[in-house]
Amino acid sequence: MNKNFYSACLVALLMLLGTPTGNAKTLQVVSPDSHIKVSITVNDDVTYAVDYHGKPLLAPSRIDLLTRQTPSFTQSAVVKNIARREIDRVLSPEVKVKSQSIRDHFNELSVSFESGKHITFRVFNDGLAYRFSTDVDERLVVTGELAEFNFAGQAQVYFAEEESFYSHNERSYTVTPASEISDSQLGSLPGLVKTDAGNVLLTETALRDYAGMWLSGTGNNALKGTFPRLPTKTEMGAPPWEDRNQPVTERADYIAETTGSRDFPWRILAVASSDSDLLTNQLSYQLAEPSKIADTSWIKPGKVAWDWYNANNIHGVDFKAGLNTETYKYYIDFAADYGIEYVILDEGWYPLGDLMGSVDGFDVPEIIAYAKQKGVGIILWATWLTLYEQFEEAMDRFASLGAVGIKPDFFQRDDQEMVNFYWKIAEAAAERNLLVDFHGAYKPAGLRRTYPNVITREGVKGLEWNKWSDESTPEHNTTLPFIRMVAGPMDYTPGAMSNAVGPAAFEAVTYNGKDENHKDFAIRFNRPMSQTTRVHQMAMFTVFESPLQMMADSPTRYREESESAGFIAKVPTVWDETIPLHGKIGDYVAVARRAGDNWFVGAMNDEHPRTLPLSLDFLPEGRFDIVIFQDGINADRWAEDYKVIEKNVDRSTVLDMTLAPGGGYTARIVPHND
Template sequence: MHNKVLSVLFLLAFSGLTVAKEYSVTSPDKKILVNIDTSGKHLRYSVSIEKNLVIENAQADISLSHAESLSTASVVSVDKKYVDSTITPYIKQKTATITEHYHQLTLHFDNGTSVEFRVFDEGVAYRFITNKHGKFTVDNEVVKVNFVDDHLVQYPLEKSFYSHNERTYQPLKLKKINNKQMASLPLLVDTQEYKLVFTESGLRNYPGLWVRGTSQTALEGIHPKRVLSSALKPGSDRNEVINKRANDIATMNTDSPTTFPWRIFAISKNDAELLTNQLSYLLADELEIDDPSWIKPGKVAWDWWNANNVYGVDFKAGINTDTYKYYIDFASKYGIEYIILDEGWYELGDALKIVDTIDLQEIIKYGREKGVDVILWVIWETIEEDLDHILATYQQWGAKGIKVDFMQRDDQHMVNYYWRVAEVAAKHQLLVNFHGSYKPAGLRRAYPNVITREGVRGLEHNKWAEYITAEHNLTLPFIRMVAGPMDYTPGAMVNTQPENFHVSFNRPMSKTTRVHQMALYVVFESPLQMLADSPSNYLKEHESTAFISQVPTVWDETVILSAKIADHIVMARRSGEEWFLAALGNSKAANHTIDLDFLSEGEYQMEFFQDGVNADKYASDYKKKYQSVNQHSSLSIHLAPSGGWVARISKKQSKH
């Protein structure tokens, strides 16, 4: 590991010098400059990229216990730090190692508050720290980002703070967004010359950050206030009504300094750079599990999307032991590590009361014999009050993970709930997949057993809507995936072009080609990746399934060959000595040339799937081929409308 840290402390208050009002810090490559001004009501900062001003006089402040903000505070010392290190994440995702290279400027104020700015070559982040001890409240945090022009924003418009954050991105100009139009994070601001993805990390014991418009060229941060009273909606076992909120956003009780979340601007000059941006991970809390060696990424055969529609069997399909044994047989055949028992395996309201049609011990035992483990779905509120006992019981039963669903909030209490689930699940060696959740915001680094989460408008929406298009699939990686893993649940084997698509809740389909669905397994990041369709469909489509089952869920290296938001992605990922190469297209047919110069020396065998000649009409049409290639090879590929292309490239064994 390469690790270089230099720190310089200037104690201005005791030096006899006049304390400065303006400060600056640059990225290591000097292309990004942040100027900070402490002379006004709030701390203000500006961001320039390659000498082009992008953010001007943005405001940042934090108010503690009704009185303490930066409006009357003065800087008493300044701390500067330079870091150049290499991080090895326990659960790798984009790459086996991550370079952490930044300049940091910390301003310490006389009210006990500090603000840290970190500037990477890939973006800018800042956070507040307070030395205040004991009990206090956070009344508000000022986050106002002023852009220099009326830029286009990919805006995940929300209706309220009570949300599962599964949105499409609305292309809106800044001045068209008013203060009634709120959005969850992440979002993307397009200056034409640069792309900025705004998100957060290090979110802990604090509410999530949202934004709203100002009808000007600015976005203003807002937070859900603390929930004082809530109740289930009449007739619902999962959806809440928030009856009363506090006036503050958080309460603290601490005997040590408190760090608040990082506000992140991931910056890229071209769309492709966003696909490899790692700031969300780098700014997260460090590993808190002593021995994470039991955490195993992999794939999951999922029951809910396909409504347990298995066929060609001699038992009645449904939520029963025979059906889940069938899932296990399928998973075992293709080396799939897990199956999930989604809604229906327990009596709602009691997460330890198994329904009569399920013999869970038999299912887990049968899976263990076949090399397949079991993950259990639960509603968050059902396990909240007795969390340790319930998860200890799941561990005793032999389950290997939980899928926790329907939180739909990110106020302080709910954020703390996520951390508590992560900690207790780690104690009982259980993976966690959060659904009905907010975006990733740092928990996965501290607790890598939180291996994936939803907070994304995924394939499940095809069961009731028509908006999961190829363009949508080509937007998510540039925005939502910058925040972290997304459990989109790909893998539809019934494929249609948009004109043939229809909504079917129990027999759903994709609005893309077959190969587009296959390529999603390379492009979309989730260390726990679902196979959403019926095992019967996968068994019927053996060639496609055999390929999907070979695609890793974590990677040693990622190379972006070409990418443009909502248009296309051409990406190569390496696992060990094998490369997987994928192309995704939008609803228009397209041709691409791919140079294989990312390969090392030697000869390779390439197995690849391309859209069939009739995929423009019959989207399930595909062609499988083989080709010998090397690092000097160049490929010409054709994508049908809403199409894809995907390959596995393996080094040929030398003959002796």
């Protein structure tokens, strides 16, 4: 199969001219393996229903695009033609998040109306998607979009509930019956729904010049899409956040004003029989717009020594640690010594509110020059609002300084205006050969394929939450790969070397009449710790996908824990192959990933101890050397306890791996050299 183009393209067209409105027509399109069947009914409205392995998954659900010019997309419309095709091709991602190639195999059905409007369905073996398209001369004002998800059986929703559309999208997932989610509740994407027929993950891609989709309930066994309307008035954030916060105080009565000839975003329903199957789903990438960057050779994935999480708490040096040149040279020396590709200059490298200014004692040109001598790239942080206000001159300054990337932060919106600013940043950064790591961001929705320099993004409740809360739990960590990570890379920022058994994992005891459930983990802003074992944190570098992967703890701590840090530094950030080993959402996850001839395995556990078999049958023939970091026998009491196992193995080897509460294991497997 040719990786660069279609290996097969079977196209069959069925033309049905002049089908009148009121003459209901039901059409079907199935997945290539025939396990997913989508039934579309075109009448005065359009509905679709989904069967999975012969069981009803989605009951008839309406879809519609409402514009000021045409209140309903389909009402009183005449079907002009119906086209079908099958595509089977191989995609080669510019940035190999899960694999070096993706089989893109689907059956497609497109319904075109005489009004110049179209609806297209694509059905894959692991899900389906639909989108609207228009081909009209006038600009469109989209007043609403109808996206119903009526589940055929009782549905349990992993719901990321939000307070408003103004959000960092950093939420925990609560499991709630769909029937108990009201239309006043708001949840961000992606969302996962469990039904008797299978898992359905809802998300979107190819989000461009449009508002992002969110979810709300109906009071029944259903969800529906909802969208932030275009802002008409904002207010400045209260000090000291006036350089980054811009809450919306008034909105228009429409969600987008856009060109009349375009494709709208894909609505994705990723479908899986098992939780583990979600770990390899790549529909968000497959359905996105292809890359607009001709030469992507300068886009280099790698790890980043990060400063903000650890509050620059280095020690054992003869200078004052902080926001100064000496401290960042220390970070650069650490990165160079451990083979880490990048160092980030987070908040404090410029006087807040002025990206063109300088800070006393912080010589950014000298830091970047020093980093280049050491073979380390520098990434610069910025608030989105200051970047917006100084855009062209700021982007030029990033490039002239010699930075290799930027980390714009605090967006907190995905209305049409803000979505367009993401695209503007991505394009301008690509023109200057700059990587982009969006923070305070909405979920990945296709931009990373169109502009592969958008190498990762936040939009996830990550490690930093341990600085001010106890919500970044092992259960949360073992939920993310099955929901948030399906949408795309997530900058969780792993790697804590200060580890404690968290509140949920520690055996509750009473001492002198007081509950001592929190006796190990403590919330500490400047010297944070994880609620997991050491090995759980190390395993994140294999389990969590981010081509730009942060090492969050202090370089001093990493040097003190050089055995752990040395292992982490050798874990790649992009992969040629991904194989799920075990997975149950919110309980445990284990994956094997290949980079070249080397394999890495990562496993993460929730708050309950368990044993999982590690079968190495994914290996090719031959002998291999394995190095395993496993929870120590006392890791349930002292979370930094671990042991290292080294063995000679082959594909017939099966190991029983014991995982402590909040624990895990991680391994590196390399061909044996005789």
